[in-house]
Amino acid sequence: MKTTQYLFAGFGGQGILFSGKVLAYKGLMESKNVSWLPSYGPEMRGGTASCSVIISDDAVGSPIVSKPDVLVAMNLPSLDKYEDSVVPGGAIFVDSSLVNRKVKRTDVKVYYVPATRLADERNIHTLANMILLGKVLSASGEYDEEIVKAALNKVISAKHADMFDVNLGAVKLGTEN
Numbered sequence: 001m002k003t004t005q006y007l008f009a010g011f012g013g014q015g016i017l018f019s020g021k022v023l024a025y026k027g028l029m030e031s032k033n034v035s036w037l038p039s040y041g042p043e044m045r046g047g048t049a050s051c052s053v054i055i056s057d058d059a060v061g062s063p064i065v066s067k068p069d070v071l072v073a074m075n076l077p078s079l080d081k082y083e084d085s086v087v088p089g090g091a092i093f094v095d096s097s098l099v100n101r102k103v104k105r106t107d108v109k110v111y112y113v114p115a116t117r118l119a120d121e122r123n124i125h126t127l128a129n130m131i132l133l134g135k136v137l138s139a140s141g142e143y144d145e146e147i148v149k150a151a152l153n154k155v156i157s158a159k160h161a162d163m164f165d166v167n168l169g170a171v172k173l174g175t176e177n
Contacts (some may be wrong), residue, residue: 003056005065006136008129009082010074010095012040012049015129018155019072020051022133022167025151026142027055035063048077070140072132073099074115091139093132111139113177119170127170134174143175 008020017038024036033056040049052065071086073079074095086092088107097116113135115128137143148171156164 001057003054003058003060004070004140005068006053006055006070006072007050007065007068007082007085008053008072008074009048009050009078010072010129011077013126014049014074015126016040016049016074017051019129019133020053022130022148022151022155023055023136024053025154026137026147027053028154029147029150030055032056033058033060035060037063037065050078070136072136074129074132075099076101079103091136093136093139095128095132097128109139111135113174115174118173118177122173124166124170127167130167130170131174131177134171135177136174137171138175143171145172 008016010016020036024034027034035054037052052063054060067085067087069087069090071082072093076099079094079099083103083105086108091109092103093111093113095115096112097114103110113132115131118131119125119128152164152167
C-alpha cells in the first residue's frame with residue numbers, strides 16, 4: 001500500500017493552501033484516503049503558510065506531516081525550515097525565482113522551477129503555486145489531465161469559474177518545465 005506525505009510551504013498569498021487542496025481533491029477523485037491540513041500565521045497575506053496533504057491507499061491516522069516525502073518550498077524561509085525534515089529519497093521542489101540557494105541535501109531529488117518568473121512572464125502572477133503543482137505531478141508520474149480538471153472543478157468556486165482554464169494552463173506549464 002502506498003502513502004505519500006506532502007508539505008507545501010511559503011508565505012500567505014502564494015496559494016499554498018489552494019494548491020494543497022487541489023492535490024487533496026485529486027486524491028479523492030482517485031478514490032484514495034486523503035488528509036488536508038492548512039496552517040498559516042496570524043499575518044495571513046505575507047505571513048507564513050503551509051499545507052500538509054496525505055494521500056494514501058490506507059486510512060490516514062493523523063493529518064500531521066512531520067516527515068514529508070515531498071516538500072514544495074515557495075520561499076527561502078520555508079526551505080530553511082523544512083529541508084531537513086524531508087525523508088531520505090524524498091523530493092524537494094523549489095521556486096528558484098524566489099529561493100537564492102541550492103538544497104544542501106544530497107539524499108533527496110531536487111527540482112528547481114522558476115515558477116514565479118514563468119507566471120510573471122505569462123501575466124498569471126498569482127499562479128506560481130499551480131506551476132509547481134504541475135511539476136510535482138509530472139515528476140512523480142501522477143499527472144492525469146482529466147483528474148486534475150475534476151479536482152479543479154471541485155476547488156474553484158462558481159464565482160471564480162473564469163479562472164478554471166488559467167489554472168489548468170498553469171498546471172500544464174509546470175508539467176513542461
